Amino acid sequence: MSAERWLTALQENGYRLTESRRAVVEIVAASARALTPLEVFDLARAAHPDLGLVTVYRTLEKLEEMHLIQRVHQPGGCQAFLTAGQGHQHLLLCQKCGRAVFFEGDDLQPLFDSIAEKTGYAIQEHWLQLFGLCRACQ
Amino acid sequence: MSAERWLTALQENGYRLTESRRAVVEIVAASARALTPLEVFDLARAAHPDLGLVTVYRTLEKLEEMHLIQRVHQPGGCQAFLTAGQGHQHLLLCQKCGRAVFFEGDDLQPLFDSIAEKTGYAIQEHWLQLFGLCRACQ
DNA sequence: CTCCTGATGAAAATTGTTTTCATTATAAAG
DNA sequence: CTTTATAATGAAAACAATTTTCATCAGGAG
Ligand SMILES: [Mn+2]
Ligand SMILES: [Mn+2]
Ligand SMILES: [Zn+2]
Ligand SMILES: [Zn+2]
Numbered sequence: 001m002s003a004e005r006w007l008t009a010l011q012e013n014g015y016r017l018t019e020s021r022r023a024v025v026e027i028v029a030a031s032a033r034a035l036t037p038l039e040v041f042d043l044a045r046a047a048h049p050d051l052g053l054v055t056v057y058r059t060l061e062k063l064e065e066m067h068l069i070q071r072v073h074q075p076g077g078c079q080a081f082l083t084a085g086q087g088h089q090h091l092l093l094c095q096k097c098g099r100a101v102f103f104e105g106d107d108l109q110p111l112f113d114s115i116a117e118k119t120g121y122a123i124q125e126h127w128l129q130l131f132g133l134c135r136a137c138q
Numbered sequence: 139m140s141a142e143r144w145l146t147a148l149q150e151n152g153y154r155l156t157e158s159r160r161a162v163v164e165i166v167a168a169s170a171r172a173l174t175p176l177e178v179f180d181l182a183r184a185a186h187p188d189l190g191l192v193t194v195y196r197t198l199e200k201l202e203e204m205h206l207i208q209r210v211h212q213p214g215g216c217q218a219f220l221t222a223g224q225g226h227q228h229l230l231l232c233q234k235c236g237r238a239v240f241f242e243g244d245d246l247q248p249l250f251d252s253i254a255e256k257t258g259y260a261i262q263e264h265w266l267q268l269f270g271l272c273r274a275c276q
Numbered sequence: 277c278t279c280c281t282g283a284t285g286a287a288a289a290t291t292g293t294t295t296t297c298a299t300t301a302t303a304a305a306g
Numbered sequence: 307c308t309t310t311a312t313a314a315t316g317a318a319a320a321c322a323a324t325t326t327t328c329a330t331c332a333g334g335a336g
Contacts, residue, residue: 058284094259123269190317
């Protein structure tokens with residue numbers, strides 16, 4: 001469970017440890033799929049009914065700045081957040097339930113070299129994301 | 139110039155050919171980079187000052203349905219549209235000026251097989267997008 | 277325990293997009 | 307070249323998502 005680690009990280013960065021932050025962090029850290037601010041709000045209010053949606057936005061913003069979570073782009077929207085991957089990893093998402101896993105080991109360098117030569121672009125970054133059905137949803 | 143082709147396609151799908159649509163189509167078809175609805179609006183008003191932003195949204199929606207344009211996801215936002223690629227192609231975007239080119243010929247099947255085996259997911263789709271600097275911006 | 281200040285949530289403001297609706301303009305029919 | 311039916315338009319209103327403002331509260335240093 002990364003919730004405690006995130007809360008510690010928040011404190012180490014000079015932020016106070018509040019009930020609201022704890023409620024948000026526990027929901028996001030425990031989720032296997034990307035959640036929108038509104039989903040986080042609804043889920044986190046079970047533990048902390050006074051929580052305001054504004055605080056969800058503010059907490060997600062901080063967690064993203066600290067690279068503990070990352071934004072996930074999907075066909076249905078690009079405002080959902082997920083526990084961040086480590087190092088050079090890419091996402092694989094279930095199209096039915098949303099369950100996300102990271103993978104690594106893609107070797108695209110030969111492709112990049114070929115594209116760079118054909119187009120004249122100096123390639124700097126890449127986005128790769130896979131979609132499919134997780135074992136439970138097949 | 140694909141503008142005339144798009145206008146013909148609109149007519150063939152039973153839509154009327156209007157000055158507003160023409161203004162929108164000419165801007166989007168001529169652009170080498172993805173444009174937001176507001177950018178299209180501002181640019182297209184030079185040719186058709188009466189144009190309304192609503193009509194830009196409605197026209198972009200139709201062009202997207204007809205697969206003549208496609209939405210482009212970028213770090214700065216996911217609401218920009220670009221002339222669609224043909225067949226199996228992916229985008230390469232200039233991080234400085236936005237100039238977009240499509241490429242093809244990526245062979246990711248071995249990677250997908252390996253990921254499928256490791257994760258148990260049945261892989262169905264993939265997003266691949268490259269970022270770099272075009273020749274003029276290097 | 278006290279105090280300072282960062283954090284909070286309600287409400288307002290802002291931004292981006294969609295809906296509504298009276299009017300206009302396209303294109304088919306005569 | 308009219309006439310006519312109706313799709314399309316743009317202004318304004320409605321709506322949704324996000325951000326800002328601000329009075330109040332609570333974390334944690336001392
Ligand atoms: Mn990679
Ligand atoms: Mn591909
Ligand atoms: Zn699933
Ligand atoms: Zn460039």
